[in-house]
Amino acid sequence: MSSLEINSSSFNQETKLPLSPPLVEGSAREPLGEDLNGVEENSKDIIKFTAEKLSIDEVSELVISPFCGAVSLFVGTTRNNFEGKKVISLEYEAYLPMAENEIRKICSDIRQKWPVKHIAVFHRLGSVPVSEASIIIAVSSAHRAESLQAVSYAIDTLKAKVPIWKKEMYEESSSSWKKNKECFWATGD
Secondary structure, eight states: OOTTOOOGGGGOOOBOOOSSOOOOTTOOOOOSSBOTTOOBOOBEEEEEEESSOOOHHHHHHHHOOTTOSEEEEEEEEOOSEETTEEEEEEEEEEOHHHHHHHHHHHHHHHHHHSOEEEEEEEEEOEEEETTSEEEEEEEEESSHHHHHHHHHHHHHHHHHHSOEEEEEEETTSOEEEOOOSSSSOOOOO
């Protein structure tokens, strides 16, 4: 395990969803926590920081559930330009204890707002070359609307509250730490 990697198993939150999520007017929802044979599957939150290349397949597989018909993903990648400058890579740093805590709060907030099953948030630290993923967020739910809303909320809230800093490395040997309109994290979006 690299010194930048947090073992995701120590951050899993084995939280059971209610057997009967609240119904939205005009919709019929089946419970997420129990299948036809009465077998339960615990919900989980998987949080990982790593210097290793992120895998979309790995993250999406972690949230797949037989109780869910939707897996929604957000993948943030390094683009090759910013404000007319050629970007060759991004460098990320984080204050890990606070970052982990803030992401756990985001997962908890999501579970209060939407009936989702599993949540995975993987963030890369160190150098991230152009076209590689710096963040992958995956959420599974019974229906697509909830997982899509949860993923959008997760990235917006992460950018506003989680202490992760980004430095853009430019081709002309200069670099720039990015300030964000929100709190800590900037994608240049």
